[in-house]
Amino acid sequence: NAFLGKYEESPLFYACAPGRVNLIGEHIDYCGYAVLPMAIEQNILAAVSVNNSQMIQLANTDPKYKDFTISVSGITIDRENPQWHYYFLCGVKGIQEQLSLSSQVGIRCVVDGTIPASSGLSSSSALVCCAGLVTMEANQQSISKAMLAETCAKCERYIGTEGGGMDQSISFLAEEGKAKLIEFNPLRATDVKLPGGAVFVIANSCVEMNKAASSHFNIRVVECRIATKVLAKVSGLDWSSFQKLGDLQTELGLSLEKMLELVEEVLHPEPYSRDEVCKILGINTEQLSVNIVSANTRHVSHFRLYQRARHVYTEAARVLQFKAVCDLAPAGAVLQLGKLMNQSHASCRDLYECSCPELDQLVNICLQAGAVGSRLTGAGWGGCTVSMVPTERMDSFLQTVKELYYMPDARRAALIKQSLFATRPGGGATIFTEE
DSSP: OHHHHHHSSOOSEEEEEEEEEEEEOTTOGGGTOOBEEEEEEEEEEEEEEEESSOEEEEEESSTTSOOEEEETTOOOOOTTSOOHHHHHHHHHHHHHHHTTOSSOOEEEEEEEEOSOTTSSSOHHHHHHHHHHHHHHHHTTOOOOHHHHHHHHHHHGGGGTOOOOSHHHHHHHHOBTTBEEEEETTTTEEEEEOOOTTEEEEEEEOSOOOOTTTOSHHHHHHHHHHHHHHHHHHHTTSOGGGOOOHHHHHHHHTOOHHHHHHHHHHHOOSSOEEHHHHHHHHTOOHHHHHHHTSOGGGTTOOEEOHHHHHHHHHHHHHHHHHHHHHHHHOOTTHHHHHHHHHHHHHHHHHHTSOOOOHHHHHHHHHHHHTTOSEEEEESSOSSSEEEEEEEGGGHHHHHHHHIIIIITTSHHHHHTHHHHEEEEOOOOOOEEEOOO
16 A cells, blocks of 8 residues: 555565564674574565666655665665665665676565564564565566575675674575574574474563664674684684684584683683784784774774683574474473573673663563563664563563563553564565465
């Protein structure tokens, strides 16, 4: 209806891409480690028509997101100003480049979304994925889901987010009723059957965090990169060729436990200054700035290498334990998974420092309300928690969280409908028509 009202024609097709909730494995995909998300029912939906104007006309059903028009051959993305339409253009540009599209059709598009923005449920990546799918279909091309996921993960970096590929992978590879273990290089997804007797409940802290607009996220990426290089140097390897803690483990052929011993041995808990990093690696500050630190983290003077590396290696182990419990389905599986989720939150809070007071408060309320496990999900610094709640406690859980977290605050109380909900694993991105 919005499309008809806007363009006075009917859409040719629709594209949709789901958001996701990461059950465990936070901030480790960009270090090369497997993660364990599931797609959610909330999604980004686009209605599309095709013409030969070579223009992209974008509109959004939410009036706070302004219309935007650009030529297919003149796409520029402003990193300094991460507006909604630039995420869409990331997806268009990624597919253009992947397919080497020399001539492209014009499109008219109306976008609608049910994923709360900046909530850690991957609304921005779903928008990039949806745009990639729209561009592929409008130009009558066909690419595998895995290739779409890899392309959309790469092209989101145009807006300055150095993510690892989890969000785009689950958006494309999800299947209804299943969570997925997602591994990288090469990208592969394995079904994970979640135990019966519990549901996952998402609760939004109502604190927004835009990853591309803040440097918190990219600082963590850089700290992990520097930790990798320092550990590689001490291990006698050519440190310049290592970017990820996971690649270093592969090269050294050590277990995650042994990598943790190496972290304890080599790195000190006190923050490292730029000078100390340069001295260890035998480089000057100019080389550090140009080759290792990213554009929006050049102002950072100290790096917490020990804490970040410790989080990554312990969290990578928790993901594998979580999957093993799901596979074996022992008695007490729900409690075991809950415990792993709680350990994950503590590590995100204390070692990775990507929580915030509201998230910590919300996690505590969720545990008090009857969850067996609760943790922040997504990048953190705001956004959502995910809690594992025994089915029989579900109603009282929702009531308690409502009363203790949402009702005392007028702004949160007004957002409660889209902020607190149970979810089940949804299906992946898809194209469909009216029929």
